[in-house]
Amino acid sequence: MEHRIINTVLKTMVFAGIVILMQSCYNDNVEDLYPQAPACDTNNVTYANTVWPIINTNCISCHGGQFPSGNISLSDYSAIAAAAKNGSLLSAIRHEDGWSPMPKGGGKLSDCDIQKIEIWVNAGSADN
Ligand code: HEC
Numbered sequence: 001m002e003h004r005i006i007n008t009v010l011k012t013m014v015f016a017g018i019v020i021l022m023q024s025c026y027n028d029n030v031e032d033l034y035p036q037a038p039a040c041d042t043n044n045v046t047y048a049n050t051v052w053p054i055i056n057t058n059c060i061s062c063h064g065g066q067f068p069s070g071n072i073s074l075s076d077y078s079a080i081a082a083a084a085k086n087g088s089l090l091s092a093i094r095h096e097d098g099w100s101p102m103p104k105g106g107g108k109l110s111d112c113d114i115q116k117i118e119i120w121v122n123a124g125s126a127d128n
Contacts, residue, residue: 040112
């Protein structure tokens with residue numbers, strides 16, 4: 001009699017253990033356990049569709065208009081391309097030593113936005 005009770009208790013415990021194990025595995029979803037930043041899409045980087053929107057959103061408030069901050073205008077292609085060619089654009093947004101970090105007083109641009117601008121500059125900062 002006692003044997004049977006112990007047997008039943010043991011079986012129940014093993015069964016419960018398996019259920020618990022299965023449930024813990026069920027919830028182990030790679031995306032949930034290791035959340036990743038969405039991939040950065042660096043295909044088809046262009047001035048008009050990629051670079052200008054980033055500058056327009058993050059820089060023009062200071063570097064646009066008649067009296068741009070630091071006397072540096074970034075309000076059109078030729079001005080932005082000039083900053084790209086003299087190295088100041090990338091150095092400032094990468095927060096490199098010796099340069100004033102941009103956007104001034106704001107957070108650094110996202111790694112993805114910086115990467116896109118790097119691609120555009122390194123490809124020759126074309127107007128397309
Ligand atoms: C809140 C105003 C503000 C914003 C926004 C801003 N800047 Fe500036 N920027 C300045 C000022 C002011 C200077 C002059 C240097 C200084 O005072 O730090 C400057 C200087 C610069 C320089 C020259 C840096 C150097 O060390 O010679 C570059 C290049 C530049 N900005 C690019 C950008 C870019 C690109 C963005 C957007 C990603 C941006 N800035 C956003 C205010 C701003």
